[in-house]
Amino acid sequence: MEGALLCAANHAPLTPITFLDRAALVYPDRPAIVASSSGLTRTWRETRDRCLRLTAALAALGVHRHHVVAVFAQNIPAMCELHFGIPMAGAVICTLNSRLDAAMASVLLRHSEAKLIFVDCALLDVAHDAIRRISQSGATPPVLVLISELLDDPSDAKLPSGRVDYEYEHLVGNAGSSPEFAVRWPADENEPIALNYTSGTTSRPKGVIYSHRGAYLNSLAAVLLNDMASTPVYLWTVPMFHCNGWCMAWGVAAQGGTNVCVRRVTAATIFDAVARHGVTHMGGAPTVLSMIVNATAEEQRPVARRVTVMTGGAPPPPKVLHRMEEQGFLVIHSYGLTETYGPATVCTWRPEWDALPAEERARIKSRQGVHHHGLEVDVKDPATMRSVPRDGKTMGEVMLRGNTVMSGYYKDGAATAEALAGGWFRSGDLAVRHEDGYVKVLDRSKDIIISGGENISTIEVEAALFSHPAVEEAAVVGRPDDYWGETPCAFVKLRPGAAAAAKAGVVEEELMAYCRARLPRYMAPRTVVVVEEGLPKTATGKVQKFELRARAKAMGTVPAAAAAKSKRSKL
Template identity: 50%
Template sequence: MAIDLSADFLQRRPANFRPMTPIQFLRRAVDVFPDRTAVIHGDVSFTWREHDRRCRMLASALKGAGAGEGDVVAILCPNTPAMLEAHFGVPMAGAILNTLNTRLDAAAIAFILEHSETKVLILDRQWSGVASAALAKLKNRPLVVHIDDPYAEGGELIGDLDYETFIGRGDPDGEVTWPSDEFDAITLNYTSGTTGNPKGALYHHRGCYLNTLSQIVHHELNSNSVYLWTLPMFHVNGWCFSWGMAAIGGTHVCLRRVLPAEIFASISKHDVTHMCGAPTVLGMLIEGAAKTGIKLQTPVAIMTAGAAPPAPILKATEELGFTVRHVYGMTEMHGVAALCDWHREWRSLSAEERSKRMARQGVRNVVTDDMIVGDPVTLDPVPHDGATIGEILFRGNNGMKGYLKNPTATDEAFAGGWYRTGDLAVTHPDGYIEIKDRSKDIIISGGENISSIEIEEVVFQHPSVSYAAAVAMKDERWGETPCVFVELKEGHDGRVSADEMLEFCRARLAKFKLPRKFVFGPIERTSTGKVQKFKLRDRAHSA
């Protein structure tokens, strides 16, 4: 007979159960490390005690302005203390934080503000122009609080009041609103909207709490860690490091602009130990170091994701002194959900072979319950043969609540009991997955599937190439053929011809995979470093 576990005295009570929430991490930081530097922004710095006080004042001020449970507070701001304060202060008020992409145009910002019924907009003055145009399109203008950051470049003060005055109205001893259910919404993150209006992915306290702990584990953070903000905080809440540094009592170093000279200077000045960025950021660091001859004096761990990083980029980044950690995820999974977990046996491999291993998307992280490469129809896992292509599928506690006001898209995303990523991949015999393409980016030529990533990997190996993106181009005979957009390194313009690139590829690709066209010039990307391939396809088709 099974034992009876239904008795009242065995149920949840305040002493043994509280809803998980990342805002708890700030309480620990101020209890354990009250006088340690929490935030550095140029010549400004705050201790954890001061940071906690400012977050609580923001929460209280928001409540006083009528923004409370279920209300959305948006912020349009780069990597500054105010953005960090919003990650705690907004949910402390019971409200939902919506971090806006600083590269969006006025129409997209207006759509998001209206769609989310934003109650308060916190605005860095550098973005006053696009914000003014967006606000002019709204039927109901939210309360606008402007940040007069001393390091902002231009802009005007268009708010109803300034940020310091606003939080000055708040009570640092005011009551914090804790979630009654850990599945309550904490943040709202809008997707890039490459095929229409952006979709708002709602995050829950449980997912953010768990993913924060996962990031601490896999990026190997501790109380001595100094984190440099090269990753936009608006991008899936800074991959949860906005909360993670509080959990371990480390130090944030804010950076408004991602420029190689400023990055290397900050690393040296503040003894930076950790940072993050897309492969494009790695490329910037490599080129910046090539100009100056700089190399790191002590290793810096850098977590990269956002696009499949070419093995040559990973190798060159490691040679500069960075320890590269390749991770994989998406907005709908609270950011990072998988990583290419390191095996110490790989140390004996050649640098080239090690980089190839590290370029894979890898395995699920410590808080992701399930990740498979499955048949898109049957959802059965594909063989672990490194050849059979399927779709990457996730399920677990780090999945979003759903898309705000969009039940159809939510049901489609979770069809069959899995989150459907749309990424096509293979599973290697060791269980590590490797993306071959997005389902919409695969090139189908004469009935054969061609991976755009495989072509990009080859083009990247050319010594003059800084970045490459392969897309499908219409072809009367084959249906589609590969077209490659190529960015050359500084000083290499005009030195490489399309014929030379073709011959370079011919020695490394099967004939049917060879690009039929090369386009040289800048490649347009999103603010998070992702190549906007839909735009490149349009350019290729028109060509």
């Protein structure tokens, strides 16, 4: 339009590292970081100074724009600082799964070409093994910086052995690392800020590229999704390596909040942190919710104020949602992927739903909901790219587009083109859309069971199992069947009391009968396996269904005329 002028006065690249300056200005003396176990507390003013010194140290070590700097750590204070210090040096932060073994860590470090790696003292042995593997391959290993944070259990402490090039606190406290260092702001907001590797539960992990713009917008969207007012107290039960903590590593700073860091996420640490620090918000996979509702009387402490919990992954069972409410936790159900910077949709609550019975409220809450402010979501036929009817029945693939969809897969142009074909990101998740526009995910396309031509949603079968009072964990996969092709096979972990009282073969038959009474008969499991030691999970709490599928396949086919067989096993 005539008279419009785009210039420095009205345009600057969006980046979440600006949140740090504002937090230090507006909330200088408020606690920014608290280490729950050690009692360490740092203000926003102190945090900004430390991040600037860290940035100066990285520059002095030869880190340039767009260099990848890896972090291999649990949810410790340094993780919060590195989310600002590394991008402020113009570099790209790559947070590695803290549960990786040395073989996979070495693969990701080689793929990312990380120049440095910051290593948590608790993970030093794994890092040393990974670096040894890189050296043996003939590649140049990254410079290793040791983070000597206190451990939750002092008996775990040990002197570092092996190669350590630098120590974190020495870099931050070095006289040559000035808090007046000039931040390397992005010249273009589409420059990379983070490299996140997918969980690898279905295939080899891919490196997902986040931009400064996407991270900025998703951080603000995450604040809104979590219903965060100013100065929240956020308990880190989401791994910060996972989508940069669903972008809350930056979002908490935007609101001048307090990061409460814990190494081990247990029911006891959650209740203790809520009581001691006045936690207002937290997040996590359904396994975190399960910890809370199954906490013993000794682990529980009174929840003085409501705690908002954002959960993602598999839909939380209605019974779990109801019990969370009774204990003082408000659960917000979201859905997203690494490729969408974490949560992309949310089950936004409507006031008229408050009058509904508790079970109906929980059922509505278990839906994935609608998109947040940073993108658009649709459910489409992947062949025709037409939107499915809003009838709650017709299945299609969840597709997303907008400012908080990844820039692409690092070094994999073919996979990027395939994922973004047609102008939408194809999630691989199957869903329906209800009349009110809310999306309900039924399954991963890989997990859907096709039995005698009927599509069976494993999520719906799992929800039925979860409603049984004896069931603590449940996952359903397909098992080969001589007649139907495949039929549902349920793996369950029983609650401690129920497990002690259960008789082999009886509880399995009871669970199958229970499902038959609540589901169409073809959806009910024909095999139930009681897993005494819990289901296999990723570090982010997602059940590794590929392991369960392999287990079900190894059982052989279900004989056409045979009654369902019960099994007991240890995984």
